[in-house]
Amino acid sequence: MKSVILKTASDYLLPLLLLFSVFILLRGHYLPGGGFVGGLIASIAFILYAFSNGLAKTKTLLRMHPGFLMPVGLMMALLSGLAPLFITGQPFMTGLWFPDPAPVIGMIGSALFFDIGVYLVVVGVSLTIIFTISENA
Amino acid sequence: MTQHLILLPIVNQLLVAVLLMFFYGKVKTQRVLSVAGSVLNLIIAGLVLQRVASHGFLTLQAGNWQAPFGITFIADHFAALMVLLTAISGLAVSFFSTKTIHVKRVKFGFFPIFHFLLSGLNGAFLTGDIFNLYVWFEVMIISSFVLLTLGARKQQLEGAVKYFTLNLLASVIFLTAIGVLYGITGTLNMADLALKVPQVENRGLVHVTAILFFIGFGIKSAVFPLYFWLPASYHTPPAAVSAIFGGLLTKVGVYALVRMFTLIFTDDLFLQRMILGVAVMTIFSGALGALVKNDMRKIFSYLIICHIGFMIGGLGMMTETALVGAVFYLIHDIVVKTNLFMVAGMVKKVTGKQDTRVMGGLYSTHPLIALLAAVPLFSLVGFPPLSGFWPKLELFRAALTDGFYTTFAFLLFGSFITLFVVAKMWKRVFWGEIITPLKQGFTLFDDETPQRKLMFLLPIVFLACVSLYIGLGANHVWQLSQTIAGELMDPQPYIEAVFETLNSAEYEN
């Protein structure tokens, strides 16, 4: 799409939306938000960029195939689910938490790592799908 | 720590799938890793079954949330046995696909998806929560869609559209049924449902829910009026994919039906009659379909439908003997059907054709392959002492002792038609004039190196040995089926195992 307004806006919107997606991801444990929504927002940021600047440019911006994010995210989610087995011997997916909250982020626990994994998988999957569809168009 | 054993079959498959995704595009590594993962899975599945047999049910409350609030995983004999059978078929197919799946398909991610499918199967068998069952079913069908469409030939895509639509419809109906069940009982845990469903006063609503579940699982297991997606799609993908589909995907529907109708919707004459009616019609229509088809894999597809009827019939009779027969049949059928589709792939590799009318003389040109093919084919018919004979005997006995004469007639009809179809296929493919193989896009079997030939035959030999064991060592399998049927008829231990609270203190020991 050739539109100067969209092009200019998307350049600024990309970092903003990415930041917003991380914010949504981090507040997700007790408040509305989380990995899935955050991941969708992040992929929307890239898709918006692709609309105005073309697919090729977006791919160079990403530096890697979005499909690579899928195994990374899955592995992270799986390992955070398995963590209690090895650390405390409790069942799969039991929540583990560091005792002290970290600045800005708040409490850190296995749920956060699970969410980050989901975030990565969602970005990977949705970008792969959108790229595949638009490449074959 | 021992309780965690129950998750290993699922986690192992998931880990293998994720690892395979890291090796995207590296064909050789993927092949080795897939087979290694499958071998490991077979060992784990064996351990799970051995543990269940020696120490009783394995349960795990995920996230340490006690039942019925959290998601429960439970392995009784039935679930553990199904996991073991999945591992056996999975290993054979994984090995078979290293040589038969085209490099292009492997590069497109065949192996990771295959292992996701297996982890979905394992999850569906081991879960004790009905919504979790839905999630595992979805994992399974998404993977199966991708496996079915990989390669994107015209026939495959057309088959996939039909498969996709009906399976998605089944999922929506399944989800609706879960919603209604949650609305009337307020729980999703299967053991808790078993306690609460009989107390519901509005029986009409319970019937509606039961029938919604029956339709949902019925589409997935291809029973009488709902099977049309199966013969339209199972002959289109590569042989390895049809093997895993034919062996396991419909059977997981049967497993879910058996679970639902022995644990939750029990003691209901109306439902039993409905299941029996559907079963006899499934046998009848599947048998007729198999009679008229000529494509080898299409014949097997219709035979799957016919034999699903046998198992559903065993469920419908609802006596202990009948359930022994149904479970035994399930064990035999998974191994034999997986093997048959691989044999069909093998025959195509040798002759270059799929149509049985234009084949012939394999017995004189390739006697060893004919001998190998004879094991699953004759097991399917049930020549004593091969594996199909015993479960059929058990089913006949159940039908006769409890006066289900119509069902008996249809079971007999189904068996005879199977015999006829297999005899016809034997005559056309293995006897008769020798017809020269048709050159196609792939290397024919005769032109392969001896080492590769052996690799093609190994998984078929492996499964043939397993089905020989089921036939000749029927005593062990029969005893196991007896235990399973006993557990299914009396769900009290299952319920107790789920609610037996294991708090964190005990886990730390």
Added chain:
Amino acid sequence: MEILLAVTVGLLYASGMYMILRRSLVKLIIGLILLGNGANLLIFILGRISKGKPPIIPETEKFFIDAYADPVPQALILTAIVISFGLQSFAIVLIKRAYKVVGTDDLDEMNTTDEEI
């Protein structure tokens, strides 16, 4: 509110079924999406609707002091939505490929799988 939602669910199921029975591939997908949404809304109603009562126990208490909204249906719906998101995107890619390869979006003409070879 319940009645309104119930009517909406019924309409979604009915129109979804109607769309599935059409011959066009695109309408088939639309029908499946409508059916999925109908099922999600159905779970939502069956979890009983209650307003403004989050299922969170205050720090000073040990158990719920008030009636609360059931969180389970919402978790179920969220899961179901995520799953249907994946399935629908796959469906769209599939029908696009099918349309390209087969050359028609009429389901009645997709019958090579039923032909004798």
